Amino acid sequence: MKFGRRDDRRRQGVVLSMSSMIDCTFLLLAFFLFTTAATRPEDRLTPNLAIDRDRERGSGSDFQPQVVEVFRSEDGPRFRLGTRLFADKPSLAAALRELPRDPGLFVRVEGSVNVAFAAAAVQAARDAGFDTVTYVPASP
Amino acid sequence: MTPMIDIVFQLLIFFLTTARLADLSRIRLDLPEEPGERRTATERAGLVVNVDADGSIVVGQATISFDELESMAVEVLRQASDGALPQPLIRADRNADASVLNEVLRRLQRSGFLAVRIGTMPLVSMLPTRAPHGGAPR
Numbered sequence: 377m378k379f380g381r382r383d384d385r386r387r388q389g390v391v392l393s394m395s396s397m398i399d400c401t402f403l404l405l406a407f408f409l410f411t412t413a414a415t416r417p418e419d420r421l422t423p424n425l426a427i428d429r430d431r432e433r434g435s436g437s438d439f440q441p442q443v444v445e446v447f448r449s450e451d452g453p454r455f456r457l458g459t460r461l462f463a464d465k466p467s468l469a470a471a472l473r474e475l476p477r478d479p480g481l482f483v484r485v486e487g488s489v490n491v492a493f494a495a496a497a498v499q500a501a502r503d504a505g506f507d508t509v510t511y512v513p514a515s516p
Numbered sequence: 517m518t519p520m521i522d523i524v525f526q527l528l529i530f531f532l533t534t535a536r537l538a539d540l541s542r543i544r545l546d547l548p549e550e551p552g553e554r555r556t557a558t559e560r561a562g563l564v565v566n567v568d569a570d571g572s573i574v575v576g577q578a579t580i581s582f583d584e585l586e587s588m589a590v591e592v593l594r595q596a597s598d599g600a601l602p603q604p605l606i607r608a609d610r611n612a613d614a615s616v617l618n619e620v621l622r623r624l625q626r627s628g629f630l631a632v633r634i635g636t637m638p639l640v641s642m643l644p645t646r647a648p649h650g651g652a653p654r
Contacts, residue, residue: 394517401524408531419552420633422603425625446614487615491567491608494617495548495634502553511632513618 421498423511446497448488465496472504480508547637548610563592567608571616589627607635
């Protein structure tokens, strides 16, 4: 029985050139090194859209709409929920957790604040468990 | 040779699996540092509107006006034939005035969009592998 020897003979006939494979590999490596963009991961918030007059029309419904207003006071940007003022997102989110979720929440943003505060208000609503968040751009 | 080939292949696999090819529709912006909704499902990009810190609106590589954005949005909605209403992605710099964002959203709403996606950039500490905290503007 000469099973092993027969295979060895076949193997001896095959010559695998490493150089071309390494060349290809290095080229691929260089390609991915140069085309890779160092980007940070992004996420998103998905509010519904409404304009001011829609919110005003909504006053005819059975419930009072829950509105967070984002505006700039003398002390800087603030969040207003009813008569309560908040300077940061965690305290706003804590207050929003006390509200019923079903009616949803309107976030009305004045143009005088930065985008960061608009996003923070929507994020606070999401953190508080509101599924329906409607962004209301304030009238210019 | 063998160890070197091993290392090269390891590097190659690393870059293949972690590579994020540059998306030309997204310019470099400082997005709001919020964790977002942490959705894992991928969504079709559709219309991507970039709002720069100075208030300019960039779609693709072109700076456009509000009127051009509105007509572009109408066209995107007209071409949406699969029934599902697309949600444009608004990538607004966190230092941009909300007045620009408001006007963009007003135009999109007027075009017929009912919801949008506002791009955020979670800090490393906000990523799902770690406990989310902080990051809010104070």
